[in-house]
Amino acid sequence: MVTDVQQAAMGMVLFPAGIFAFAATTLFHIYAVISSVGQFDQYKEKKMLWVAIAMFFSFGFAIYYFVPKSRMKGLVVLSFGLLGLVCYITGTMLLPAKEPKFDISPTLLEEVKLTKPDPDRYLQIQQEYQKRFDDMIAEQEKTRRSMQDALNTQNKQAVEDQKRLQQEFENQIRQLIDQKIANPSQPQ
Incomplete structure (x- = not known):
């Protein structure tokens, strides 16, 4: 059985791990795009236009489809991205809520009366x-x-x-x- 403290500790580890995985994904994606752009010389001019349009609308992820040598890098980017997403979502679910949940009913408010000092x-x-x-x-x-x-x-x-x-x-x-x-x- 996992206690609330252990659950919060796991959340405190997984949440930053997810953010770190997102950052690693972004950096590796930038590296992959920069290292693969030089391989576009093999395409004809008309085909390059569609590649540029696809990369513009896919934020650079089309490079993993159009450049065969970059497909393995795409799998690394995808796996890091999914790992980051899983860690981030799990971490946010395990962390305790920021605000305590109180059931303030009218009868409870009547019982607690604020008095003057x-x-x-x-x-x-x-x-x-x-x-x-x-x-x-x-x-x-x-x-x-x-x-x-x-x-x-x-x-x-x-x-x-x-x-x-x-x-x-x-x-x-x-x-x-x-x-x-x-x-x-x-x-x-």
Whole structure:
């Protein structure tokens, strides 16, 4: 059993395949006509007129009758054309309809009644979203403050460490100066 999805998938493959076969038929027909036109030299002038008239009214398909070497090409064109036609028609039959088919009866229309929008409900929804937005902004502000507090704490710690290191450095310098004053002859 073929499901609707499989049927639609086959239609989606066959439809473009039919169009491709039509395009291939057209291109091969153009090739066949162009390659076979040079063989008209074998006909007399009066007969050429009828061939030209037949080709004019048959859109070039008469060439497959009048030029014997082109008959095999005509069969290829005919088979591609028929294949394209079959694929195109089958694809369009398998594809789902563009518009859904609804049975809208008067009783169904009476059951479904369109009402005016409720402004109170819209106001309530708007207030809910405003509250969510305000909560989100408050949460972001809280996160920003906690990050700022952490950064300030780190900055204070860094300043204190810098002051401590500076104090230690100054103490070491004073000790070296005191030692130099106490023992001027001692090398460093």
